[in-house]
Amino acid sequence: MDKLRYILSFFPKIRHNINIMTPTRREKFSKLFPNQPKFRWKQIESALFQEKNHSWDDVSSLPIPIREKLAEELPWLSLKRVTEVGEADGSVRKVLLEAEDGARIESVLMQNKSGKYSVCVSTQVGCAMGCSFCSTGKLGLKRNLSADEIVDQLRYWSLSQTPISIPEPNGDTERKEIITNIVLMGMGEPMNNYESVREALNSILTNTGIGPTHITVSSAGVLPRLNKILDDKEWPPVCIAISLHSADPIIRKKIMPSSGPNFLPELAEWAEAYLKLFGNRSHYLTFEYIMLDGVNDSAEDAKKLAAYTKPLSRAKINLIAYNDAAGQFKPSSPEKIQAFMNIILAAGVDVTRRQSLGGAIQAACGQLAAGERD
Numbered sequence: 224m225d226k227l228r229y230i231l232s233f234f235p236k237i238r239h240n241i242n243i244m245t246p247t248r249r250e251k252f253s254k255l256f257p258n259q260p261k262f263r264w265k266q267i268e269s270a271l272f273q274e275k276n277h278s279w280d281d282v283s284s285l286p287i288p289i290r291e292k293l294a295e296e297l298p299w300l301s302l303k304r305v306t307e308v309g310e311a312d313g314s315v316r317k318v319l320l321e322a323e324d325g326a327r328i329e330s331v332l333m334q335n336k337s338g339k340y341s342v343c344v345s346t347q348v349g350c351a352m353g354c355s356f357c358s359t360g361k362l363g364l365k366r367n368l369s370a371d372e373i374v375d376q377l378r379y380w381s382l383s384q385t386p387i388s389i390p391e392p393n394g395d396t397e398r399k400e401i402i403t404n405i406v407l408m409g410m411g412e413p414m415n416n417y418e419s420v421r422e423a424l425n426s427i428l429t430n431t432g433i434g435p436t437h438i439t440v441s442s443a444g445v446l447p448r449l450n451k452i453l454d455d456k457e458w459p460p461v462c463i464a465i466s467l468h469s470a471d472p473i474i475r476k477k478i479m480p481s482s483g484p485n486f487l488p489e490l491a492e493w494a495e496a497y498l499k500l501f502g503n504r505s506h507y508l509t510f511e512y513i514m515l516d517g518v519n520d521s522a523e524d525a526k527k528l529a530a531y532t533k534p535l536s537r538a539k540i541n542l543i544a545y546n547d548a549a550g551q552f553k554p555s556s557p558e559k560i561q562a563f564m565n566i567i568l569a570a571g572v573d574v575t576r577r578q579s580l581g582g583a584i585q586a587a588c589g590q591l592a593a594g595e596r597d
């Protein structure tokens with residue numbers, strides 16, 4: 224593996240798409256302690272997610288010599304904070320994080336009205352999909368994130384939150400997860416980093432109390448990978464959100480250049496198969512729709528969207544207000560969004576309007592650019 228990493232260091236374009244340049248946390252551990260019993264890694268992985276642990280010194284289940292060696296050799300988090308900013312009302316915080324190789328990404332913590340938190344996680348440094356309304360798309364793809372780096376965005380926020388305690392009737396104090404939802408909607412296209420995303424999701428599901436329907440993976444619609452999910456026994460039953468943004472192939476191609484000529488019919492076919500497999504009362508397929516003034520927000524667009532999604536049971540449309548990130552588009556007015564929503568509701572399709580959070584600190588949808596906004 225080390226030899227392969229060395230050879231690939233001369234081919235940066237190839238190396239971007241594979242995650243073998245940096246050894247994983249597990250590989251580093253095995254190298255440091257080659258003769259440890261198998262249970263040791265599980266013990267370590269579980270300890271990494273416990274909020275009471277803030278360093279290797281805190282992991283009392285490990286023998287002291289192992290803790291000491293780990294403290295010297297293996298960082299507790301694979302990402303370091305560069306800056307962190309928050310909305311004035313404390314509802315949204317955004318952190319700029321730096322990986323070991325200097326790559327930078329952003330992650331966002333959002334509090335909803337009931338006081339619970341969601342974390343928005345990045346999966347790539349930059350993105351190759353080039354969606355024209357998105358700041359990340361302007362960066363191009365720099366590299367995929369490793370599963371450790373994906374998981375550590377959640378761990379970063381868990382470590383920085385104050386745990387809450389709920390008293391039980393018998394006097395015990397039960398710890399509750401503060402972060403209840405995770406959305407893979409930050410920088411990058413998760414389906415273009417499939418293996419690491421799957422590994423990170425399985426690790427989170429194994430080691431936290433966050434259930435699969437509280438995790439949403441958002442995709443611009445990379446069909447070969449979405450189809451892979453249907454046959455992949457290791458893919459966990461998390462929710463999927465498809466960034467649709469238009470049910471008209473010409474308009475969609477204009478705003479999402481990665482969209483192929485048969486994308487819409489092929490996606491509908493996939494959605495039907497996906498919902499047959501995963502759909503149930505708590506598991507929906509969401510179609511994200513960003514509202515761009517004069518581009519995709521006419522009555523005709525609403526009718527096309529309703530007609531496209533209506534045959535799919537357990538599908539929901541989520542209308543998103545555009546945040547002026549790239550400057551090329553203008554947001555639809557609230558009145559226009561309401562009129563658009565009314566047409567979809569009248570057609571009998573489930574539609575919600577996403578509350579836009581984090582716009583003032585460039586933490587909202589389409590605004591993440593790891594400090595490289597122009």
Ligand code: SF4
Pocket residue numbers: 350351352353354357358359360361409410411412442443466589
């Ligand atoms: S919207 Fe998502 S898929 Fe499109 S460029 Fe931005 S990060 Fe990539």
